[in-house]
Amino acid sequence: MSGDVVIEPTKEEEEAVSVQLQGKKLSWQKLGRNDSLDMESRTVSGHYGRDSKAVKWSVILQLAFQSIGVVYGDIGTSPLYVYASTFTNGINHIDDILGVLSLIFYTLTLIPLVKYVLIVLRANDNGDGGTFALYSLICRYAKVGLIPSEQAEDCDVSNFQLELPSKRLKRASRLKYKLENSQFAKYFLLVATMLGTSMVIGDGVLTPCISVLSAVGGIKEASAGMTQDKVVWVSVAIIVLLFMVQRFGTDKVGYSFAPIICVWFSLIGGIGIYNFIKYDPSVIKAINPKYIVDYFTRNKKDAWISLGGVVLAITGTEALFADVGHFTVQSIQLSMCTVTYPALILAYMGQASFLRKHSELVSETFYKSIPHSLYWPMFIVAVMAAIIASQAMISGTFSIVQQSISLGCFPRVKVVHTSAKYEGQVYIPEINYLLMIACVCVTVGFRTTEKIGNAYGIAVVFVMTLTSTLLVLIMIMIWKSNIFLVIAYVLVIMSVELGYLSSVLYKFDQGGYLPLAFAAVLMTIMYIWNNVYRRKYYFELEHKISPERVKEIAAETKFCRIPGLAMFYSELVQGIPPIFKHYVENVPALHSVLVFVSIKSLPIGKVPAEERFLFRRVEPRELNVFRCVARYGYTDARNEEEPFERMLIEKLEEFIKEDLWLCQTTISNMEIAEGDQVDELVDGETDQLDENSKLAQQENQKKAELEKQIETLDRAWRAGVVHLIGESEVVAGKGANIGKRILIDYGYNFLKRNLTQSGKVFDIPHKRMLKVGMTYEL
Template sequence: MEMTSRIEMDEDNDNRGSMWDLDQKLDQPMDEEAGRLRNMYKEKKSSALLLLRLAFQSLGVVYGDLGTSPLYVFYNTFPGKIEDPEDVVGALSLIIYSLTLIPLLKYVFVVCKANDNGQGELISVDGDMYHWSHTHPCCHAGGTFALYSLLCRHAKIKTIPNQHRTDEELTTYSRSTFHEQSFAAKTKRWLERHVSRKNALLILVLVGTCMVIGDGILTPAISVLSAAGGIKVDHPGMSNGVVVVVAVVILVGLFSLQHYGTDKVSWLFAPIVLVWFLVIGGIGIYNIWKYDSSVLRAFSPVYIYRYFRRGGKDGWTSLGGIMLSITGTEALFADLSHFPVAAVQLAFTVVVFPCLLLAYSGQAAYLMSNRDHVVDAFYRSIPDSIYWPVFIIATAAAIVASQATITATFSIIKQALALGCFPRVKVVHTSKKFLGQIYVPDINWILMILCIAVTAGFKNQNQIGNAYGTAVVIVMLVTTLLMTLIMILVWRCHWILVLLFTGLSLVVECTYFSAVLFKVDQGGWVPLVIAAAFLLIMYVWHYGTLKRYEFEMHSKVSMAWILGLGPSLGLVRVPGIGLVYTELASGVPHIFSHFITNLPAIHSVVVFVCVKYLPVYTVPEEERFLVKRIGPKNFHMFRCVARYGYKDLHKKDDEFEKKLFDSLFLFVRLESMMEGCSDSDEYSLYGQQTERSREGLLNNNGNGNTITSYADTTISSVDSIVPVKSPMHGSMTVRSSEHVSSQTETDELEFLNSCRDAGVVHILGNTVVRARRESRFYKKIAIDYVYAFLRKICREHSVIFNVPHESLLNVGQVFYV
């Protein structure tokens, strides 16, 4: 046996050639990975304690909005007088089962499982377990975008066709395979078959997104106004106008301080919300004990039937107020980017759910004996001895809920921008310590103006509540429809389970939706108007972006034309590097031919830079850049695709240009190493590969990525492609002592460095998009007027990419789409 093993080892050693040596050099554990292996046992031991800590921190992010609902639910349910005490029991029963069916069963135990690519997982950093952003309780990820991105990875439903097979090699890009005859495969083909279905799905996602933006306007308005309304209870003679002024002052201060970020105060959010839940739960117990413990019979659903039988149409329309008891539920899924599913579930089942049930039951017990106090039921039910401390806590909780919603709106705008569904706006990263803290100045002031207009215009919680309920129920309907597709395409559940979930959810949510329709003329029109305006902006921008991309794809320059120009490209090659920005991830853009046709010179090195957003939550920094060579080596032309997830931020201080060149230099080294390991007859003079494919030359088993070098046999796409890892970490660079550079490699690296020292110029296209003369009138209106106006008022590409003005060169073009 020993001899056999020795023979096998000798044979293996004989088979170890240069490729094996190269693989051993590249396939080394990263420092982070080695750290994770060393601390794996420690992670398991500390996971329970960490879960409790994350559950505590999730209170300040996820549950602020849901927790402040007791301030206004009963008033919006009974805007007039309570005629029958049994109506209070019936309303309480509806609240109990609404909280049970929607937040608890649907979101906590079903929707939360649809986290995008394992968002919320625990990771190890320097031996301790942390969630990547758990220390930052104020950044959100829109649930509808996470679901849409998940669907885009499992089906070709993305309307802008810029996918590439290398995208699927990312560690965060997970997808499932289908059996051809399965129901999931048939559904996938049905969605992919017609463009209209893709557009319908996109519009559905945009509607949900627009309603969430509406929440960013209505949540601060109703939360702050309801909290400020407590002043009148202690001072009955105070007019409602004073309360409105106080609320407006708080809102102005809240929005004006957004640009500072929340670094220094975010640690207070979770304690404030926890104290708030404990206080309202304690007050609820006190009121049940003092006023009427018989309200606990509302846990029987029979009182729901009696409530509707007794109330008729009025009872049905009162569901619009009951609906407010579950506002903020969508945050349960939207905030999975920051906390594990288990932490969100633990916080809800142990703290949030019981405290809310106690709070609503206590208010109901108070109203059984004080039916005339429904307007300020929450504040009037507070014992006099703790009134002002509770008022302060309520105001603080309302501000926390508002802050979380505002920041969520910023994040959703950022995600829409990444998916090409929103005009370019400036995104500011407000913290160097916490990932995800962003501030969007333009959106901030729009939200403030609209929020103040809603608060000062309606002046009371009732009409704002009607508007709020409309927005929330539409978001829930959108989530249900998207979750149905997730269950079919991603989870591949049995059709009975899909039907059960979808049917039950739609019955409950359509019931609420029918109730809020009765209140459209009483304030419910506000979110519809806001959503319609944002939907128009987002869809027209996406439509114009798609048409511009299609034009660039159809007019891109062939490689045959480039090769026909020769190494000098028919021009004078001046020292320096030209970074040509384009939206194309393949091919030579039309802007390049336009540039060299009108100018007699071009830089010695040309790099086509494509900043591309993928339908994934994030792209690891070490997988950010994908570098290719275009044409023969003596052309000195490259392509660099910078890949981002919809939550990644292109920051001003992230040294983008430096990392790009580091990746370019690393590409040259890897390419030289692979050529040294290959047979000399596998490449032609221009770097073309023969019919024998060399895909999969190098496999990095440590992270699942493949480093390849290949090119098509046709002259139209002579590309040498190597996904390179960011050389940020020392372990990612090839040790020079083990790799002897060839003279060609050394010369090229020296040439690139000299060109870089000579200067770098950023070349951006300043395009004007026009509809063709034969286009239909609605297309001309959309492109020539709406899209043109949006492009005029939005930020320039140079601002988004943080390009310095002294090295910027704009190339003007007119696209007729």
């Protein structure tokens, strides 16, 4: 038509299409050899990150409201104890109140608002946040993983791809090169991630202690007979009850979280305005940082020590980033800027105004500053807010342990998914009871919020500092930010955090040792498990069985094929594990269909279900032996919707059918080519035509063979599925030094004996599970 506009493709577009076609041709050639693990990963296009698609404002507003109840419980309850923890020895000068208020104002502005809301949230991993998100981004951009399980096919997973600026700078390439070629850097990144994880778990212990103890302590204002001992035991009762209901899942009471925390913020903000107007509106001048300088000039060392109390104003800030996976970046930014930040500023200003007139009441600032008529409503809401803050940290601890398991840094304890409606809500019985015991011991042992606050501050600042360290690597290497922006971040944000870190470490002997002790225990467990996990992987890699050897085993006359389908599980990605050889030497029989299933964790939050399984056929075809790589992200929930077994069988059948479809396409193309050749046939080309006919006949035979294999797979599934679990025992090899013997023979095996068996990971029925044992000498 004359009115049509023909748009010619650009040279760049033509080159891109050419590359895609070449890639497809290569994949088809591989499929002809039945040796492809990348075909499945190319079947789904697009980006699955939560923040990759536009979200309606109505949804953002709803998520922002819900996030108030989940994310801000910890930082929202900080006004209960900040001034009391800062002025532990009383207020020496009336203007010290302005100095501390100014510190709180600028700390809240710089860390939660500027650092997390404006910068760190940008470093989300396709919508997921936390220490693992930062580590996974670095692992995807630079090969810094300590397990050699990388595959080219992994880069084709839609969530795996990084959105990078087109401009590449030399310093980014140099940093990437140094990280990839430095064993120290690889270990440092892994250890930093473990340390950050351990400190967040320490938060999960300390948050219930300090929040509940501070809230319950307010009852002493209404009852003169309420001693500190009674406050402690009431707090212990609430904490025990809190942990006992964890197995029911947070979604059972989740709907009440957001309204209660909204009421809490409304009350502390409103009371703050009331106190600000009633007592001393002049505290508004604390916005001038000059009062911080005056505060340090007057108090010198004591002012520096008091920073350990000021930093409690930003406890729970890490939840802004860690919980972004349950919401969106925009919803977190909106709720922080419009509700949380203004309410906290007003609360601290109101308390400062009250203290300007009643400086002697600093140890009981929160409840003394409440109007008498609002005491009981405020007490009830404070206790509920403290419980919610504790609940959020406990749930976060469960999620972090789940992520540690996926990274091979924690024993495979039992993970229960408590909600089919809300993703990421998990419950871990062993961890729950250990946290409960630790919380009770800390509450009874420390008894006051002052000592717990010393411990709490170290855990909080350590996590923030580690987040900043990983973020600087991302800014330089992945974002390729302007070097002056990186320097400004280090000089402003990191210098503030290091100042707080130095202050909280000063109180090491006054309770500050507690989170470090927790971290030491958790780091020991993680190091032992991860170290032996890697040793096992390398052992299996060195002793793997080649497909040729499998062919030889199956061809031996003493072997018989029995009806049914067998799944042989391992974590080895490159090859067939040596434990299979041990199995066939003792059981001279193979099922009619055999699938070697390799479980693999990718450094991404989630793997779309369509891209979870990769398959490879072990030649020859009549063996009916396949290899499968099942890929999971660090937040993926297994067995949430349907059994793993059914998913794998369905995807395997799709793989066989796709192979069949490609063969049919090839046959059709050859028939068309034959027709063209007949029309243009000349002398001397008859032999070529005969050759094409033979090829077509061979392809027809292959088609019939593939149809037969689909029937064989269905028949094997109906006959029954058997799950073969490799239970490898590990011992230190002969001649090993005493350190290696303690690590493997005692440390690792002690942890292994006290954790859930691997069959629980995929909910394998015990009646259809066989365990194959073998000893590895590492």
